[in-house]
Amino acid sequence: MYTLAECQSIINQKLKDFEWVGFPINLYDPMRYMLALEGKRIRPALVLMGCNLFTDDISEAFFPALAIEAFHNFTLMHDDIMDKSTIRRGLPTVHAKWNTNIALLAGDAMLIKAYEFLLKTPADFLGSILPVFNQTALKVCEGQQLDMDYEEASDVTIQNYLTMIENKTALLIATSLKMGALIGRASDQDADLLFEFGRNLGLAFQLQDDWLDAFADPKVFGKAIGNDIITNKKTVLLVEALQKADALTRKKLQYWMARTDSPRNEKIEAILEIYKELKLEDLVRMKILNYHAKATECLGNVSTHKERKSEMLAFADFLMNRNK
């Protein structure tokens, strides 16, 4: 069985095998630059691990895995433009290093590259994996648009929020696993169970991300907490707080959200205080454990040998126990 680390290193090697060199250089250099930023390669690694649940030879899953990574990088390039983010993994984003037009077009080309990788998958799989990939690709766009819509909205419900993160984050993780399973010749039922495993794990992962920004131990977290609080990002915590607060607390919350001039720590502490009053630390922790439990249950029902599931279970536990 391949470990997560082994899968990640296979992906990095395969990405390097590809010459991301081409003409015009203003199209291909940004793509190569983006991929060289070396993300964690979680999603493509999950394609390989999903396949490895059912078969020892995971080589047929290489191209679908690269397709998922190219797709993910397409979304990052365009999201960085939309969010006006200038730094990614400590280096300038593509639109900051070149310009917006170049980042837009390189993102387009990266999406087309994702399909190019898919088309290199053995032909008998195309009929099953292409529609799964395509449906999720559209959902990811829907999720990003919801994210932008909700930035402005004052009445986002927890259900709205969950739909948004499901589309924007969880479905691509689910799809990575399902594609891997299909290539491992899993039954449709097992492939769907892995999809559900990934969807629940993805939801838990995103909620955990929100939770850590507020409640992580700063000594372990590795970066300052409270960035989401400063930017009024619609996290599960802020959405829950706005829904659960009584009139007075909501006023306090809105007061602090409107304060963009106060010292950073003052705003963070004030809003954290409200989150604590509303007992959100435990409430969200429970939601995370709940999604994690659902994920584990789905994985438990996958009909492959128990030993084959150990790496996947370890990965799910690792995600749950991360503190940074």
Place this chain on the structure above:
Amino acid sequence: MYTLAECQSIINQKLKDFEWVGFPINLYDPMRYMLALEGKRIRPALVLMGCNLFTDDISEAFFPALAIEAFHNFTLMHDDIMDKSTIRRGLPTVHAKWNTNIALLAGDAMLIKAYEFLLKTPADFLGSILPVFNQTALKVCEGQQLDMDYEEASDVTIQNYLTMIENKTALLIATSLKMGALIGRASDQDADLLFEFGRNLGLAFQLQDDWLDAFADPKVFGKAIGNDIITNKKTVLLVEALQKADALTRKKLQYWMARTDSPRNEKIEAILEIYKELKLEDLVRMKILNYHAKATECLGNVSTHKERKSEMLAFADFLMNRNK
């Protein structure tokens, strides 16, 4: 045999059959709006006509045709952002009506929709048409990047220019025809001949576009001539002029290109004068006729009944004789 007009009307009907309605509305409304601008539907009509060269039943070509139209509209949405164009077909462009982020994401979703349409094509065609489509999709991005690169460049050769318009314009026309042919169960040889027909016709079409902006009869043209001259657009005429001019004439040309403050007509007349001195009207006309002749020759070699080719020949002649 279906005429061009019949094919265009089929496409418009099929596009309407699709509910371009979805949630979130800020993702789907811009897509519906863009398609409702009712372009000429030339490219999808060519998919149907390419198919119709080999078979009477063109229904299997409907989805690939819609895919080509969705792809074309994706490029328009993103090109409009890059070119900062605010008007298309007399109405606000998507980014002007909504905003840049929405246009960017709706363009992404439109590209994914193109693949969705392709995936609805009968499965036995996917292996042949998907790679053709995908390769051209990447080439179109390369062409757009070259176009942006050449805006700034002072040493664009005619060969650079031709590569740019081939990628940006001609290959999608060629691919539309080839996909139609493949769906009509043409031989690979005939499909490739149609591709070459389309590539040459596309080059002629783009050169004609450049030519008309300078030399069209304003009474027939329907809009002001000289728009490319005012914006210093790197047309075949400007590229040829910069290459062919002697030192003095090049200086004159550069003087007028640098003038952004002079009355519109003064600049247009001065540069047209240079084009005439260099005999570019006839030179470019010859190039157009040359590509048209090559196109016609390719079509002549396609092994289908002569009568079946009459609509396609009429279309090629119509493109050549257009004066607006």
